[in-house]
Amino acid sequence: MHDYERKQLLERIEREGATVGTEIPETIEIDGEPLSLHAFVFETRQRDSIPPAHRERVEDVKTTLRRERGARKERLESADLSRETGEGLAESIVGIDRALNALNDLGSADLEQERAAAETADQKRWVRFLKQALGQDDTDDRRAQGGVEP
Structure with a gap:
């Protein structure tokens, strides 16, 4: 492969939007082990929420993919390759990169849920404050009568 061809390929992988229209590979071999990447990403994205045990697996896969991407980029930068191999x-x-983008998007859904839960909690605290300020809070009446708080 000529230097200008290598440079074009390196620019291509770093280009913003390079993943548009790109398919997630069905399987990818990492350290001699095949990973059914497409199925993993698809199954993970289908879940409504990601349980902690699976979240750890997702983070492990993302770390492995980043490491593999770096190794492949380094090979593309320096190895003696044919144009087809490059x-x-x-x-x-x-x-x-496409798989990483899909897996990274999972975090934004969880962040959105956290934001919505925080907003709901803020609204409840605000309503409770207003009721207390206006003297409409019934928990004060229960305390005064020796009752139990809810």
């Missing part, structure tokens, strides 16, 4: 390597890097 193109395949660049395509696999963009596929990894």
Whole structure:
């Protein structure tokens, strides 16, 4: 592969929007072990919420994918490759990026849920404050009568 071809491939993998229209690879081999990447990403994204045990697995996969991306990029930068091998390597890097983007988007859904829960809690505290300020809080009446708080 010529230097200008290598440079074009490196620019391609770093280009913003490079993952648009790119498919997540069905499987990817990492450290000699196949990973059914497409199925993993699809199944993970189908869940309404991600349990803590699966979240750990997702984080492990993301870490592994980042490491593999770096190794493949380094190989693309420095190894003696044919044009076809270089193109395949660049395509696999963009596929990894696509999978990482899909897995990273999972966090934003959880953040949205956390934001909504925090907003609801803030509204409840505000209503409770207003009731107390206006003398409409019935918990004060229960305390005065020796009752139990809810």
